[in-house]
Amino acid sequence: MxxxxxxxxxxxxxxxxxxxxxxxxxxxxxxxxxxxxxxxxxxxxxxxxxxxxxxxxxxxxxxxxxxxxxxxxxxxxxxxxxxxxxxxxxxxxxxxGVHRYLDVDPGVGHGVREASPHELRRLLARVPEADAWESGLDDRLDEPGVVAFGADGADGELVGGAVLGELDGAPRNVTLLVAPDARGRGLGTGLGRAAASYAVRHHGYARWRSRDTNVPSSRAAERLGFEPYCTQLAIRRGSSGA
Known part of the structure; x- marks a missing residue:
């Protein structure tokens, strides 16, 4: 940064x-x-x-x-x-989890398109509940002016999605989910790239938070150039809203 x-x-x-x-x-x-x-x-x-x-x-x-x-x-x-x-x-x-930040446009990439909250809710309904909870995606879809991206599977349904949640008054916070059967193809990096590029181009920087135990998410953030900045945790009854 x-x-x-x-x-x-x-x-x-x-x-x-x-x-x-x-x-x-x-x-x-x-x-x-x-x-x-x-x-x-x-x-x-x-x-x-x-x-x-x-x-x-x-x-x-x-x-x-x-x-x-x-x-x-x-x-x-x-x-x-x-x-x-x-x-x-x-x-x-x-x-x-580690909060990472990026203020250099990583480029839009390919194979990702803008998606609607309705499409992302369909994706959430198709993945295991634990994966949906871990992503925190559902919490972001109700925010006003949500900015979302998706990657399509062979059947035309989303197999991955990313949402830019509100941070400091603008959509900067990258949240994403890839269906279990679509992992290992680089979709997380592609979705993160699209979301981060939008945030940097329109609002100056993007943030990516991933748990210490979520190695694929951390590696995707590193590939895109996100810099580790601080560590954060919450103590509460189980929830994705930390």
Missing amino acids: DERTQQRVDAWWRALFEVGDELWSAVTVRHPHSALLGDYEGWYVAWRDAGVHVSAPTSAAADEIASLRDEPALALQDAAFWAAFAHQRGLDVIGP
Whole structure:
């Protein structure tokens, strides 16, 4: 990312946690959530370099907030710490995942076309529920002005789709899904390329988030030039909305 893009990205993270110069250099715990997170029901955590920022839900207790503020940054950057934290509260860890950014147009590519939310809902209905949940695609289809792309199978039905979700006031957040029987053909990279190209050309940059365990997604992002920027996870009852 160039300096201007990084400033825009950091401004978004500062607003999310309502922090200033301590971004990526200190530990902060916010309670309750900022306006950007609103009524999010879980704990939202992100870290980079020496900085860790935690946003706690309204239901969080004062002793929970105090204990986290006393933890060193290295402890709060350990996924095992949050796994134990979630287990003690009967909650789930969503992630961790890496947020990656791209501000250079990767090119539109071939074999991908614009798709409608209706077509993508048909795709969601055809894949295993766990895959649909993991993609988070369904959450994005209800956003106003959704921008979507698809790849067709032999029968003319979509076998893969990508949606640009809203980020910082514009469709920049790449979310995609490829049906299990269509994987291994590079469709994820092609769909991601189309979505990222649109976001960069029209809105300056794109973001790609993938879980640490989702190796194909991470590799597709790397092939397109997305730069790893920070790690994020959430603690809540199982949901795709982290």
